[in-house]
Amino acid sequence: MVRGKYKKKLNTVFLLVFTLIIVSFMSIFMKIVMDQRSKEYETTIINTIKTTLNNSQIKLEVINSALDLVMESDEAKNWSESDNNEMFYLGLLKVQQKIRKSSSKVNNVNFQISATFLDEDSLVITPVSSEAKDYYFKKNLGLTTEKVEEIYDHFENKSSYMAFTINNRDGSSQICYITKKAYRKRDVLYFTTINYDSFVEENLEQDWYLCNNNGIFAMKEDANVPANEIFEAFQNSDLASNKFIYKDYNVFKQSFYNIDWILLYSYKDKNIDTAMIFIYFMIPFIMLTLLSIFLSRVITNKLYRPIKEVLDDFFSEGNYQKDVDEFKILKQNSNMIKTLNQQLKLAISERNNLIVQRLNRDLLFGININKSIYKDHLIGDDNYCVAVLEFLNNPYEDVDDNIFLYKNEILAYTQDINKLRYANINYYTCAIIIQCDKVKEAITMIHTLLETVEIDYDYDIRVAISNVAYGTKKIKECFEESKKILEYKFLYNQRTILTMKQIKEDLDRNSYYYPLVVENKLIHSVLNGDIKAVEIFSDLINENSAGDKLSPKAFKNLIFAIIGTISRIVQELKIDSHKFLNDNDDFSTLSDQWNRKDIIPKLRKILEDILLYVNNNKKDSENSIAEEMLTYIHEHYWEDIMLVDMAKKMNVSEKYCGILFKKAVGDNYKNYLNNYRIEKAKEIMYSNTKIKVSTLGKQVGFNSSNTFIRVFTKYTGMTPKAFAEQIKDL
Numbered sequence: 001m002v003r004g005k006y007k008k009k010l011n012t013v014f015l016l017v018f019t020l021i022i023v024s025f026m027s028i029f030m031k032i033v034m035d036q037r038s039k040e041y042e043t044t045i046i047n048t049i050k051t052t053l054n055n056s057q058i059k060l061e062v063i064n065s066a067l068d069l070v071m072e073s074d075e076a077k078n079w080s081e082s083d084n085n086e087m088f089y090l091g092l093l094k095v096q097q098k099i100r101k102s103s104s105k106v107n108n109v110n111f112q113i114s115a116t117f118l119d120e121d122s123l124v125i126t127p128v129s130s131e132a133k134d135y136y137f138k139k140n141l142g143l144t145t146e147k148v149e150e151i152y153d154h155f156e157n158k159s160s161y162m163a164f165t166i167n168n169r170d171g172s173s174q175i176c177y178i179t180k181k182a183y184r185k186r187d188v189l190y191f192t193t194i195n196y197d198s199f200v201e202e203n204l205e206q207d208w209y210l211c212n213n214n215g216i217f218a219m220k221e222d223a224n225v226p227a228n229e230i231f232e233a234f235q236n237s238d239l240a241s242n243k244f245i246y247k248d249y250n251v252f253k254q255s256f257y258n259i260d261w262i263l264l265y266s267y268k269d270k271n272i273d274t275a276m277i278f279i280y281f282m283i284p285f286i287m288l289t290l291l292s293i294f295l296s297r298v299i300t301n302k303l304y305r306p307i308k309e310v311l312d313d314f315f316s317e318g319n320y321q322k323d324v325d326e327f328k329i330l331k332q333n334s335n336m337i338k339t340l341n342q343q344l345k346l347a348i349s350e351r352n353n354l355i356v357q358r359l360n361r362d363l364l365f366g367i368n369i370n371k372s373i374y375k376d377h378l379i380g381d382d383n384y385c386v387a388v389l390e391f392l393n394n395p396y397e398d399v400d401d402n403i404f405l406y407k408n409e410i411l412a413y414t415q416d417i418n419k420l421r422y423a424n425i426n427y428y429t430c431a432i433i434i435q436c437d438k439v440k441e442a443i444t445m446i447h448t449l450l451e452t453v454e455i456d457y458d459y460d461i462r463v464a465i466s467n468v469a470y471g472t473k474k475i476k477e478c479f480e481e482s483k484k485i486l487e488y489k490f491l492y493n494q495r496t497i498l499t500m501k502q503i504k505e506d507l508d509r510n511s512y513y514y515p516l517v518v519e520n521k522l523i524h525s526v527l528n529g530d531i532k533a534v535e536i537f538s539d540l541i542n543e544n545s546a547g548d549k550l551s552p553k554a555f556k557n558l559i560f561a562i563i564g565t566i567s568r569i570v571q572e573l574k575i576d577s578h579k580f581l582n583d584n585d586d587f588s589t590l591s592d593q594w595n596r597k598d599i600i601p602k603l604r605k606i607l608e609d610i611l612l613y614v615n616n617n618k619k620d621s622e623n624s625i626a627e628e629m630l631t632y633i634h635e636h637y638w639e640d641i642m643l644v645d646m647a648k649k650m651n652v653s654e655k656y657c658g659i660l661f662k663k664a665v666g667d668n669y670k671n672y673l674n675n676y677r678i679e680k681a682k683e684i685m686y687s688n689t690k691i692k693v694s695t696l697g698k699q700v701g702f703n704s705s706n707t708f709i710r711v712f713t714k715y716t717g718m719t720p721k722a723f724a725e726q727i728k729d730l
Helices: 005-021 026-071 074-080 085-103 133-140 145-157 227-235 274-286 288-312 326-365 402-415 439-453 472-486 500-507 516-527 532-545 552-573 587-592 599-636 643-650 654-665 669-687 693-699 705-716 720-729
Strands: 111-117 162-167 173-182 187-195 207-212 215-219 243-246 249-255 262-267 322-324 383-391 420-424 429-435 461-465 497-499
Touching: 005 288, 026 074, 026 085, 026 111, 026 173, 026 187, 026 249, 026 262, 074 085, 085 111, 111 133, 145 162, 145 173, 145 187, 173 215, 207 227, 215 227, 227 243, 227 249, 227 262, 326 402, 326 420, 326 429, 326 472, 383 402, 383 439, 383 472, 402 420, 402 429, 402 439, 429 439, 429 472, 439 461, 439 497, 461 472, 472 497, 472 500, 497 500, 516 532, 516 552, 516 599, 532 552, 532 599, 552 587, 552 599, 599 643, 599 654, 599 669, 643 654, 643 669, 654 669, 669 693, 669 705, 669 720, 693 705, 693 720, 705 720
Parallel strands: 162 215, 461 497
Antiparallel strands: 111 187, 162 173, 173 187, 207 215, 207 262, 243 249, 249 262, 383 429, 383 461, 420 429
């Protein structure tokens, strides 16, 4: 045991005092001891719940951060707006990768994010697979049909989240946290499952409950008080107080930050040991002197206990020291607490920086601002422009980590300037929102920034600065303008800073606008039969028609470029161009017509005809596959043919095969096959009522008699034997 200088002095003082006044002060002393134990116990409970809440709060913020990354990602938006199967499955894979990536580096809380459309048929995207809704709800979440209907009813009428407890396959409890995100075309449900033992400390001695305004949705498995009783007491308690009493339980309540979750923690008062009461009261009357010695040691040990707990952290068992200076060690602990406090302040500062950067990204991308989240960081309407900085990547060299360091220096610089707000876009690109009245002011600020950061001359960097606009809602337009300016970056190899004014003055409408990325989008849309191809074409014409009129030479080159794009589309489809041109025309003669008034409508008409051709071919192909599937079922219904076998035979995916079959027939594959087999079985029974059930089942493709009887009863309402008896009576 640790024997310090302070403990020895304390023990000596109590020996002298209790020898003289032990009888007089016995009752007072006992009350002090009991109150101290009660306060220490309550302090321990309060510290426990605060620590638990802080840990859970941090984990919840990690979860919400990962969830926001997925919900606000371009992958999720594109997936929600998919118009065909190819885009749907491509979007599904990208969202799945985004979900996996957003939670791959999280190791302090066990959670899983899944996503699905707000309907009854679409797949559920999990980090490792895509699953049917029924399988996911019943097997993964263990939900009943009534619970699933409750979820649909809730999110069809409301946008608020849902939270409740589910049981995992291994028997562990999880919190199911469901949120809805409304995109432009569809609503998407995000299911986040959080393990109890990673979200709330699993070794808590007392009972805990998680609740919101709707009730308790998670609690300790062996809690002493039922959830409905504790929630009713919570509703009736004083809202301003952080504690209420239910029966003989003290219940503390603590609220989560940025969500209406509340943590309830209940415990009973810890009473003093009966044996200790006997010792403190009875022995003084028997042996006053011995009791005074005993009491002095007991009180000394109790008062010394907090110091002993600190010293136990410094001295391992069996290696205690004598005459140690306790206050020197306490001072060391105090210094340690100050260090931890500084680290906590640094962490809070970093968190605020992340919130500000997220707000800046929302402003750049035109996302609605949640004022409750950003209330301490919002900016008012003023004159703003946007500068986009891009480090030009050499595709033949490895990724340079110095770019990351330079971007961090740019971030640090902007944090000290009130008029500059930084936002990271991707590895090579970042953006700065600049509060200024003129573009010249912004150029000066950027020059100062680049000189301060001292970017190595070996790094090729371009900065595009938009025109100045008033109001925070115009920041998105400024950002789009800066990105458009960067499309001309390779035309200005000697310039670091580019503005829209410079580009307009230099080009003077002698150059047309037709970036490679726009051409690729147009070709891809036409080849996929996407009607958006016409919209892309119209936007391209409008972009080149805006402002000053193109010079004849520039207009001619634009028409030649569009004709070249159409020619590549026709070559890719491997079709005769005369299907879409006049009999005496080809692409060469079409180019000669570049100055005709109807050349733009004519090119648009050609694109529309190609789109119609692509979609008709796709429809004819689908009808042909559906007819082949029906023929194959009618000729091989007695065989063990599964949907996956059918898909392999038709050389399509199993999912697409099922969708195509239901679209053509109006019923799913399994139901149609079973129904057709039962009709064939009925035909056989009409000609032979004495046939055995086992024989009949095998003849129409069932592997077991039980399966045949069950399916036959489902489709006819009676067993095969009852059906045969009915035929005999006819």
